[in-house]
Amino acid sequence: MTDLEAFALELATVAADVSLPHFRTDVSEINKAEPGSFDPVTEADQAAERALRAAIKARYPDHGIIGEEYGEENPDAEYVWILDPIDGTRAFISGLPLWTNLISLRHKGVPVIGVVGQPYIGEVFIGGPSGAWLVTRDGKAAIRTRKCAEVSQVVAATTDPDIFCGEDRQSWDRLKAAVRLARYGCDGYAYAMVAAGRIDVVLESELKVWDWSAVMPLVKAAGGDFTGWDGQMPTAADGRVLAVGNPALRDPILALLKV
Template sequence: MTDLEVFALELAKVAAEASLPHFRTDVSEINKAEPGSFDPVTEADRAAERALRAAINARYPEHGIIGEEYGEENPDADYVWILDPIDGTRAFISGLPLWTNLISMRHQGVPVIGVVGQPYIGEVFIGGPAGAYLFAGENKTPIRTRKCAALSQAIAATTDADIFLGEDRHSWERLKDTVRMARYGCDAYAYAMLAAGRIDVVLESELKVWDWSALMPLVKAAGGDFTGWDGQMPTIEDGRVLAVGDPALRDPVLALLKI
């Protein structure tokens, strides 16, 4: 593995040590959304991001950082770390072990290393130049996406169908009605399962750059494809992403989205 991949794994331990002690405790939460909406943040989110930023600044002070909780530092640097300290905060405060720590390294605007860590289960997924792997305890296992002959045989996932607005909701419904089975509520963990060959399609909208930047390198390193709904690299402005385990599924899904 490259030095940056090794460091990304070290950051996964940092995030785990800062966030896991708060899980299934009476950790306080704040609703940072506008009245009538719910977008929670907890001390676990903030503690994990503070710890990650300190570790990055100590090792690579010239690198940039973009984080969900504490904003941007040197975001135009060649190397930028993108942090979602706890993806799936709703799952976290509900005691469900489907939240993850997301860590990404972006080089010249493109995410090239992605880490998805689930400390309670004890899993860390990483994708980058050295390939895609699952670390569980002392075990390091290569992971690959699986082949899927047709959408009718696929398992699809999204976090919450209610997030899709307007025509986007109809696009999800068409996909859901085409595939063999749809699953909900897994947040970023669904992409880890896609990279590990258990899920075939993940479709989402309304994502921020810290929600998807770690997922793109993981899915691609495992043999899948990751794009926006237009088939191009996702953008900060759009927030609609598609991940497929078998790249042959990309065009059939994109065609469904455009009907």
């Protein structure tokens, strides 16, 4: 494991140590969405990101940082850490252990290391140059996607079908009708299950760069593929992403989306 991968695991511990004590407590929350919508942020989100930023600056002061809660610092640096301190805040405040700490390292614009940590369960998934791994209290084990090759046998996931609007919703409905099973509400944890060989496809839209940067290298290091809906690398301007466990599924599913 490279030094940067090892440091990413250290950051997972930092995020867990700060966020987990707030879970299933009466942690305060603020709705940062427009009236009529709900997009919560809690002290756990903010405290975890502050701790992550402090740890990065102490170890790698020349690296940039992009975080959901506190914005950008040196975003054009060669190395940039991208942070979603608690992905799935709605699950967090509901007491559901499907939220995660998302930590990514981008090199020259491309995410190359990704960490998905679930502190309550005690799981950390990491993907990078050394491969894809699940780290638990019992040790570290390599993980791989599964090679489901038939769309009709796919287990698919999205956080919430209501995130899809207009033609995007029609695309999701076609995919859902074509697969064996669809599951909802897992946020970033669904991509960890792709890497671990339990889910075959995740389709989402309206994502921000901190929502997908950690899961992209994890899925790819485990043997899968991760693209935008156009088949290219996702961009900050277009939050539509597709993760597939078997790269052979990518083109048939992209074709379904465009019908």
